[in-house]
Amino acid sequence: MAKHGHDVTIVERKKFPREKTCGDGLTPRAVKELGDMGLSTQLERFHRYEGLRATAHGKELELQWPTHPIYPRYGYVVRRRELDMMVARNAQNAGAKLLEEHEAVAPIMEKGCVRGAMITNKENNTTVALHADYVVIADGANSRFGRSMGTSRERAWPYGTAIRTYWQSPRHQEPWIESALDVKDRNGKSMPGYGWIFPVGDGTINIGVGLLSTFKNFKDVNTSNLLDSYAHMVADRWEIDPTKPECKATSGKIPMGGSVGPKVGPTHIVIGDAAGSVNPFNGEGIDYAYETAHMAADVIHDALTSGDAMALKRYEQLVEDEYGQYFKVARLFARIIGRPALMRELSRVGIHSRTLMEWVLRIMANLLRPDELGPAEAAYKAAAAIVRLYPNA
Numbered sequence: 001m002a003k004h005g006h007d008v009t010i011v012e013r014k015k016f017p018r019e020k021t022c023g024d025g026l027t028p029r030a031v032k033e034l035g036d037m038g039l040s041t042q043l044e045r046f047h048r049y050e051g052l053r054a055t056a057h058g059k060e061l062e063l064q065w066p067t068h069p070i071y072p073r074y075g076y077v078v079r080r081r082e083l084d085m086m087v088a089r090n091a092q093n094a095g096a097k098l099l100e101e102h103e104a105v106a107p108i109m110e111k112g113c114v115r116g117a118m119i120t121n122k123e124n125n126t127t128v129a130l131h132a133d134y135v136v137i138a139d140g141a142n143s144r145f146g147r148s149m150g151t152s153r154e155r156a157w158p159y160g161t162a163i164r165t166y167w168q169s170p171r172h173q174e175p176w177i178e179s180a181l182d183v184k185d186r187n188g189k190s191m192p193g194y195g196w197i198f199p200v201g202d203g204t205i206n207i208g209v210g211l212l213s214t215f216k217n218f219k220d221v222n223t224s225n226l227l228d229s230y231a232h233m234v235a236d237r238w239e240i241d242p243t244k245p246e247c248k249a250t251s252g253k254i255p256m257g258g259s260v261g262p263k264v265g266p267t268h269i270v271i272g273d274a275a276g277s278v279n280p281f282n283g284e285g286i287d288y289a290y291e292t293a294h295m296a297a298d299v300i301h302d303a304l305t306s307g308d309a310m311a312l313k314r315y316e317q318l319v320e321d322e323y324g325q326y327f328k329v330a331r332l333f334a335r336i337i338g339r340p341a342l343m344r345e346l347s348r349v350g351i352h353s354r355t356l357m358e359w360v361l362r363i364m365a366n367l368l369r370p371d372e373l374g375p376a377e378a379a380y381k382a383a384a385a386i387v388r389l390y391p392n393a
């Protein structure tokens with residue numbers, strides 16, 4: 001928006017660099033968006049990786065990111081305190097004004113339209129009005145501001161929760177991110193959830209576990225214990241001391257599958273986690289936050305240049321076209337893997353077949369090719385045909 005010459009103010013309640021609980025994994029889709037922001041060169045100083053190592057039932061498979069006409073064949077792992085500061089500074093360099101340690105506490109409403117927000121300066125606790133023609137709501141998973149604008153989450157749809165922290169490891173520069181399809185406790189008993197290890201390249205690795213609300217006994221699972229079990233499970237291989245993480249583990253809720261709406265109003269747009277824009281297949285949301293931000297910027301630019309606020313309406317359609325069907329398939333998948341016996345069987349079959357896992361990776365990372373119909377695209381189309389029969393899935 002700022003590059004187009006518009007007057008942009010970003011309101012952020014924390015001060016950069018700030019922590020954000022995350023796996024820090026950037027997939028090819030996120031790398032593409034960061035490239036579009038002009039950050040390709042700056043990204044090169046971070047840890048680049050080539051693909052995913054899937055582990056299950058004592059076996060492992062290294063799967064390189066697939067070739068794609070739009071997305072690169074690599075990703076990065078970047079701590080969010082560094083990534084988010086880099087993106088914010090980039091916006092400032094383009095001309096946007098960044099108000100750090102300022103919290104948007106309430107929308108300013110005029111004739112049913114939001115026309116800015118009341119902003120509290122956290123340093124001196126004063127509150128002032130910030131007026132705007134258009135407001136983009138990007139306040140993350142809890143989205144208090146979004147809720148005050150009337151957004152809500154589809155209660156029946158799946159959501160996730162995840163926890164992570166960092167450990168020192170000599171393997172911090174590995175070219176693979178790792179994902180475990182079976183997490184076991186110290187007695188070898190299977191636990192619900194999946195685990196990840198993302199090498200950060202700075203002497204540390206990010207280890208975390210995630211759970212879906214569709215899993216059996218979801219609410220009873222103690223995620224700290226789950227992470228502790230997983231850290232013990234991988235300790236020897238990753239040469240970590242599981243009892244000595246770098247810092248206390250923190251967790252967060254992950255709204256997903258486009259579950260939060262309405263995503264657009266007469267003068268506002270909701271993006272990223274505030275709109276539930278996370279891929280239910282794998283819990284990645286950084287790229288979807290950037291992509292929805294990109295779409296929002298495009299339609300607001302149209303509205304400002306044409307003088308017609310109706311241009312905002314197009315956002316809902318853009319989001320639906322890009323993710324509607326995909327998220328629906330993913331939500332169905334989230335329900336299926338919530339059944340432990342089925343998940344066990346699927347991971348057992350998968351880990352024994354490189355070909356199968358390669359197309360599973362292509363589907364799960366949303367890297368299907370528009371230009372050719374391979375087995376992954378064919379399998380996805382079959383699943384999409386099934387979900388079309390269930391309008392409310």
Ligand SMILES: Cc1cc2nc3c(=O)[nH]c(=O)nc-3n(C[C@H](O)[C@H](O)[C@H](O)COP(=O)(O)OP(=O)(O)OC[C@H]3O[C@@H](n4cnc5c(N)ncnc54)[C@H](O)[C@@H]3O)c2cc1C
Binds near residue numbers: 011103140141162274
């Ligand atoms: C444990 C965990 C691991 C994850 N791992 C990955 C991963 O490896 N890869 C991936 O792609 N995704 C991952 N995700 C998901 C990813 O973190 C989110 O999808 C992504 O951060 C969404 O970006 P966002 O900008 O919408 O929200 P956020 O990144 O949450 O940013 C929202 C910002 O708004 C600010 N804010 C909130 N309210 C206000 C207010 N009222 N006024 C001013 N500022 C406000 C916050 O301080 C924050 O800086 C993970 C999530 C969790 C919980």
